[in-house]
Amino acid sequence: xxxxxxxxxxxxxxxxxxxxxxxxxxxxxxxxxxxxxxxxxxxxxxxxxxxxxxxxxxxxxxxxxxxxxxxxxxxxxxxxxxxxxxxxxxxxxxxx
Numbered sequence: 054x055x056x057x058x059x060x061x062x063x064x065x066x067x068x069x070x071x072x073x074x075x076x077x078x079x080x081x082x083x084x085x086x087x088x089x090x091x092x093x094x095x096x097x098x099x100x101x102x103x104x105x106x107x108x109x110x111x112x113x114x115x116x117x118x119x120x121x122x123x124x125x126x127x128x129x130x131x132x133x134x135x136x137x138x139x140x141x142x143x144x145x146x147x148x149x
Contacts, residue, residue, distance in 0.1 A: 080107035086116025 085107040092100035105113055125136040132139060141148060 080104075082108045082112040082116040083119065085113055086120045089113060090117060090120055 085104045088104035088107075089101050092098075092104060107113075108116070122136075125139050128139045128143075129136040137149065
C-alpha cells in the first residue's frame with residue numbers, strides 16, 4: 054500500500070509513465086481564422102491545416118469572411134479610399 058502511495062506522490066514521468074497531457078485548449082472561430090489566413094499568406098500548409106481543424110468548416114468560413122471585411126475597412130481607411138477599390142486593387146482587378 055505504501056508503495057502505491059509513494060508512486061502517486063512522484064511528479065509525472067518519474068515512474069516511467071508518460072506525463073499527463075494538459076487538456077486541449079478550445080479555439081474560437083476568429084482565432085482559427087486569423088491563424089488560418091496568416092498561415093496561408095506565409096505559405097505554411099501545416100499550420101493552416103491545423104487551424105482548419107480547430108472549428109467547423111462553416112465557422113472557419115465565417116471567420117475568414119469577417120477578417121477579410123475588417124481588413125478591407127482598415128486598409129481603406131488607411132489609404133483614404135473605398136473598401137471596393139482596395140479589394141479590386143489587392144486582387145489586381147481594374148477599377149470599377
